[in-house]
Amino acid sequence: MRKIRPAGAGPTSDAPAATPATAAAANSPRDIAAMALRIAASGDVGGAMSYFTPAKFPQEKQEAAVREAYIELRLRRLVAMAAAGQCPAAIQGLGNLEAEDKTLPFTFSGFGSFTKGVRFQYWLGVVEFACVDESAARKRWERLAKANPEMHAANNHGKPAVAATAKPGEFKGEGVVAAKAASDGNGHVAGDDLTQLVGIGPKAAAALASAGITSYAALAEANEPQLRHALHEADMMPPGNVGTWPMQASYATKGDWQGLMRHNEKAMAKAKPAAAARTATAAAPPDDLTQINGIGPRIASILNDGGITTFAELQHANTGELRQIIAVGGALPPSSLDSWPTQASYASRGDWSGLASYNRR
Numbered sequence: 001m002r003k004i005r006p007a008g009a010g011p012t013s014d015a016p017a018a019t020p021a022t023a024a025a026a027n028s029p030r031d032i033a034a035m036a037l038r039i040a041a042s043g044d045v046g047g048a049m050s051y052f053t054p055a056k057f058p059q060e061k062q063e064a065a066v067r068e069a070y071i072e073l074r075l076r077r078l079v080a081m082a083a084a085g086q087c088p089a090a091i092q093g094l095g096n097l098e099a100e101d102k103t104l105p106f107t108f109s110g111f112g113s114f115t116k117g118v119r120f121q122y123w124l125g126v127v128e129f130a131c132v133d134e135s136a137a138r139k140r141w142e143r144l145a146k147a148n149p150e151m152h153a154a155n156n157h158g159k160p161a162v163a164a165t166a167k168p169g170e171f172k173g174e175g176v177v178a179a180k181a182a183s184d185g186n187g188h189v190a191g192d193d194l195t196q197l198v199g200i201g202p203k204a205a206a207a208l209a210s211a212g213i214t215s216y217a218a219l220a221e222a223n224e225p226q227l228r229h230a231l232h233e234a235d236m237m238p239p240g241n242v243g244t245w246p247m248q249a250s251y252a253t254k255g256d257w258q259g260l261m262r263h264n265e266k267a268m269a270k271a272k273p274a275a276a277a278r279t280a281t282a283a284a285p286p287d288d289l290t291q292i293n294g295i296g297p298r299i300a301s302i303l304n305d306g307g308i309t310t311f312a313e314l315q316h317a318n319t320g321e322l323r324q325i326i327a328v329g330g331a332l333p334p335s336s337l338d339s340w341p342t343q344a345s346y347a348s349r350g351d352w353s354g355l356a357s358y359n360r361r
Contacts, residue, residue, distance in 0.1 A: 043202025294336030
């Protein structure tokens with residue numbers, strides 16, 4: 001089993017979160033489906049699925065927006081299962097993805113017109129990569145990358161069909177749910193669904209939102225130390241691919257889902273040998289960085305938040321990165337910072353006399 005680690009700042013929405021009470025105000029099946037997608041975008045996929053009941057959707061014939069919302073939620077549920085390491089359930093879900101629900105007549109005619117889209121196929125590959133077979137996922141992505149971009153743009157307007165878009169109603173036409181974003185009347189709308197990016201789950205998205213990062217554009221402008229700090233503030237361990245989030249977001253900002261697919265495929269190819277190298281050091285406990293001249297308990301804590309926990313990691317860090325980590329942590333870089341990598345090279349070898357001699361110079 002391969003586990004996924006669940007993903008210019010715009011204004012944070014002042015609008016109240018979608019609740020069952022507000023959902024009750026929706027009248028038409030299309031309104032209910034759009035509300036369900038907004039709830040899913042907040043991280044509650046199970047709650048979103050609960051809106052699809054026979055009482056709300058009794059008719060066999062439903063418009064494309066309703067049917068697309070339903071299969072979109074099934075997809076998100078699969079991705080959430082894979083992200084949580086629930087692979088047996090995710091594998092079963094892959095096999096039953098387009099199966100009819102006998103309590104919902106509109107599911108009887110299948111969902112092929114939606115599941116063949118490039119974005120949908122990309123995320124099925126993510127689930128395959130995590131829980132089924134890495135090579136099968138790569139083959140799926142390779143087929144998508146070779147496909148005609150214009151064809152995929154026509155199938156899904158070149159964009160994901162999600163309700164929490166930063167530009168409500170931008171994507172019109174059959175098969176696309178036109179979002180009705182919650183608003184406080186002052187133009188503040190919900191941000192993007194950051195869980196669409198690999199490595200960002202609902203908890204990580206909430207942590208980023210607390211740090212003011214609620215849109216693809218804001219995430220694209222963030223740097224890795226800022227992201228690590230936001231996750232640590234939420235008591236989360238940053239996943240291994242946190243450094244790729246801004247680049248992923250830059251593709252999502254442009255709606256370039258094929259570019260995002262290719263980027264993640266390359267990143268995964270590089271991750272395999274890198275993961276093997278990390279395994280050798282993963283079991284090692286963190287070093288006491290306060291043994292380095294100029295690093296006290298507070299600075300050590302900031303460095304840990306920035307992903308530097310061992311002498312070896314400090315040795316290979318560049319001073320620009322160190323200054324950025326310290327600044328994001330709210331401290332002033334000490335004058336000895338430029339010497340930390342050199343000091344750490346002695347400490348990583350256990351050459352304490354050499355370190356003492358170096359610091360006496």
